[in-house]
Amino acid sequence: MVRSIKNPKKAKRKNKVAKKGDGSSSSSIPSLPTKVWQPGVDKLEEGEELQCDPTAYNSLHAFHIGWPCLSFDIVRDTLGLVRNEFPHTAYFVAGTQAEKPSWNSIGVFKVSNISGKRRELVPNKPSNDDEDVDSESSDSDEDSDDDEEGGSGTPILQLRKVAHQGCVNRIRAMTQNPHICASWADTGHVQVWDLRSHLNALAESETIVGQGAPQVSNQSPLVKFGGHKDEGYAIDWNPITTGRLVTGDCNSCIYLWEPASDATWNVDPNPFIGHSASVEDLQWSPTEPDVFASCSVDGHIAIWDTRVGKSALTSFKAHNADVNVISWNRCWLAVCWHLEVMMEHFLFMILDCSRGEIR
Numbered sequence: 169m170v171r172s173i174k175n176p177k178k179a180k181r182k183n184k185v186a187k188k189g190d191g192s193s194s195s196s197i198p199s200l201p202t203k204v205w206q207p208g209v210d211k212l213e214e215g216e217e218l219q220c221d222p223t224a225y226n227s228l229h230a231f232h233i234g235w236p237c238l239s240f241d242i243v244r245d246t247l248g249l250v251r252n253e254f255p256h257t258a259y260f261v262a263g264t265q266a267e268k269p270s271w272n273s274i275g276v277f278k279v280s281n282i283s284g285k286r287r288e289l290v291p292n293k294p295s296n297d298d299e300d301v302d303s304e305s306s307d308s309d310e311d312s313d314d315d316e317e318g319g320s321g322t323p324i325l326q327l328r329k330v331a332h333q334g335c336v337n338r339i340r341a342m343t344q345n346p347h348i349c350a351s352w353a354d355t356g357h358v359q360v361w362d363l364r365s366h367l368n369a370l371a372e373s374e375t376i377v378g379q380g381a382p383q384v385s386n387q388s389p390l391v392k393f394g395g396h397k398d399e400g401y402a403i404d405w406n407p408i409t410t411g412r413l414v415t416g417d418c419n420s421c422i423y424l425w426e427p428a429s430d431a432t433w434n435v436d437p438n439p440f441i442g443h444s445a446s447v448e449d450l451q452w453s454p455t456e457p458d459v460f461a462s463c464s465v466d467g468h469i470a471i472w473d474t475r476v477g478k479s480a481l482t483s484f485k486a487h488n489a490d491v492n493v494i495s496w497n498r499c500w501l502a503v504c505w506h507l508e509v510m511m512e513h514f515l516f517m518i519l520d521c522s523r524g525e526i527r
Contacts, residue, residue, distance in 0.1 A: 402422070
């Protein structure tokens with residue numbers, strides 16, 4: 169995000185007044201240098217607003233799909249883990265927040281022909297001797313940038329919809345079986361869906377399916393769990409044990425789901441108890457199949473082990489405000505456990521679980 173003048177006319181009038189006081193008649197609009205916005209560090213001045221800088225992205229496209237969505241997830245495909253060349257193809261799922269509960273749906277998306285620009289991860293810094301040469305060849309550099317564009321034409325969006333009762337607070341696709349998705353509804357239900365037929369149909373199609381709004385499929389979920397006493401947002405599939413799931417609600421309860429087969433689950437009726445407010449996020453450890461972390465509106469972070477009861481292994485006060493998002497740092501796994509934590513007001517911290525340190 170970059171900073172810009174929100175109201176140029178207002179800024180121009182202010183500039184005129186300042187210039188008159190200096191005896192100058194210039195009425196040029198003041199300009200601010202482009203600067204990366206630092207949440208929690210920088211403050212917005214009067215008349216400023218944040219704007220997206222498209223040049224910061226290798227690829228940036230936008231689509232209008234109707235109702236807003238609170239949550240989405242990338243669906244793993246078989247097109248390869250490392251994709252360096254444009255155009256790209258991607259699959260994902262999202263859940264709507266419609267005006268009426270019966271108008272909601274899960275969207276299964278395929279976006280193909282995604283064009284973009286491939287750039288070096290770390291640009292080469294020119295030496296002082298090369299500055300004049302670089303300035304003289306700026307025009308040719310712009311032309312070469314155009315040659316680096318990958319793909320051509322407009323990205324193609326294909327969409328299939330599955331009816332969903334209530335707003336979708338959060339949706340997650342299973343890593344091992346990406347056609348299996350779990351959704352948290354504002355009705356207080358957690359549902360598991362098999363979206364295989366929709367993904368297969370999208371994979372076999374190379375063009376936009378039909379014209380106008382897509383038809384909504386009335387499909388029954390594999391499981392509909394109503395054991396939570398309130399709605400929730402926290403949900404995560406285990407990356408090691410296929411089908412294992414945890415869900416957390418606004419009533420501070422966390423439930424463990426164990427797969428009984430490819431299409432059935434047993435949900436432990438006794439929840440994990442430890443938080444005193446809404447459980448905002450849950451994340452399984454990427455290396456320990458029985459360990460997960462949770463964060464809450466109560467400002468605490470907790471580490472749990474499903475093998476040792478329903479109480480947390482450790483819990484500590486991380487912040488006076490809500491702790492909304494957590495993520496395991498996979499770069500430190502060979503040494504110790506690390507958690508990356510995002511809290512209200514954009515504060516960031518790292519928890520070293522092996523040393524008991526907060527940095």
